[in-house]
Amino acid sequence: MDAAGPTVHIVDTTASVPGAQAVARAARLLRLVTASGERGAKLADLARHADLSRSTTHRLLAALRAEGLVDQDDATSCWMPGPELFLMGTVAAARYDVTALARDVVRSLAARTEESAFLSVRRGDETVCLLREEGAFPIRSFVLSEGTRFPLGVASAGLAILAFLPPADVEAYLARHPELAERWGAAHDVVAMRARLSETRDRGYAVNPGLIVEGSWGMGAAVFNRAGQPEWALSLTGVQFRFGDDRLPALGRTLLAHAHQLSTRLAAAGR
Numbered sequence: 001m002d003a004a005g006p007t008v009h010i011v012d013t014t015a016s017v018p019g020a021q022a023v024a025r026a027a028r029l030l031r032l033v034t035a036s037g038e039r040g041a042k043l044a045d046l047a048r049h050a051d052l053s054r055s056t057t058h059r060l061l062a063a064l065r066a067e068g069l070v071d072q073d074d075a076t077s078c079w080m081p082g083p084e085l086f087l088m089g090t091v092a093a094a095r096y097d098v099t100a101l102a103r104d105v106v107r108s109l110a111a112r113t114e115e116s117a118f119l120s121v122r123r124g125d126e127t128v129c130l131l132r133e134e135g136a137f138p139i140r141s142f143v144l145s146e147g148t149r150f151p152l153g154v155a156s157a158g159l160a161i162l163a164f165l166p167p168a169d170v171e172a173y174l175a176r177h178p179e180l181a182e183r184w185g186a187a188h189d190v191v192a193m194r195a196r197l198s199e200t201r202d203r204g205y206a207v208n209p210g211l212i213v214e215g216s217w218g219m220g221a222a223v224f225n226r227a228g229q230p231e232w233a234l235s236l237t238g239v240q241f242r243f244g245d246d247r248l249p250a251l252g253r254t255l256l257a258h259a260h261q262l263s264t265r266l267a268a269a270g271r
Contacts (some may be wrong), residue, residue: 036130127149170197
């Protein structure tokens with residue numbers, strides 16, 4: 001994963017709406033900028049991941065900057081989220097933010113396992129990390145942090161969510177994203193993906209054996225909304241030797257217990 005973060009995949013529903021292509025391109029850039037985190041993203045990286053020319057990318061970013069939606073660091077020239085996004089986010093948080101309900105659960109998961117623990121939310125065909133809590137074990141994996149996006153099925157959180165979607169939704173997703181194997185490696189082709197989804201359903205939790213970064217393992221468990229749909233996921237990441245066969249089942253039970261606790265809490269809160 002490079003400085004601009006993972007590619008943001010958007011389903012094109014804009015062909016018949018005047019001006020919608022420009023809005024979709026601007027929204028794609030906003031997602032890429034926010035996924036870059038505090039360090040920001042270079043113009044060249046944003047243009048490449050958005051599949052736009054540098055001139056078009058710069059023009060759109062300049063327009064977004066004029067509206068306060070993005071900003072540019074004078075020292076590094078990197079683009080990063082702007083102040084207007086923060087103001088919009090505080091309004092939207094009342095409806096969509098579940099971090100206040102989940103924070104102590106994520107903290108407990110990190111304390112019990114001593115690994116880094118996370119809460120991610122499904123957003124379309126991706127997951128977005130909302131919370132990160134460090135565990136006590138001193139060697140850590142930094143694949144995931146707040147704002148990081150991955151396609152469903154790639155990181156353990158997205159694999160757990162995808163596994164418990166209705167079968168028709170899973171097949172539609174796989175058909176929409178034939179690029180996963182090319183982008184993320186042969187372990188993400190349709191055959192391998194279906195096998196991991198089946199294993200996840202059988203176990204109840206997902207395991208990512210270093211498929212994103214070699215030696216960095218992850219585990220994920222779906223968190224369900226009150227309608228019984230997988231909308232969020234709890235996950236753990238750490239170095240490979242911490243996820244051996246002698247420890248994996250216990251980690252899985254702890255992960256599932258925390259995911260069930262959070263699902264129950266969110267349902268009771270009407271989420």
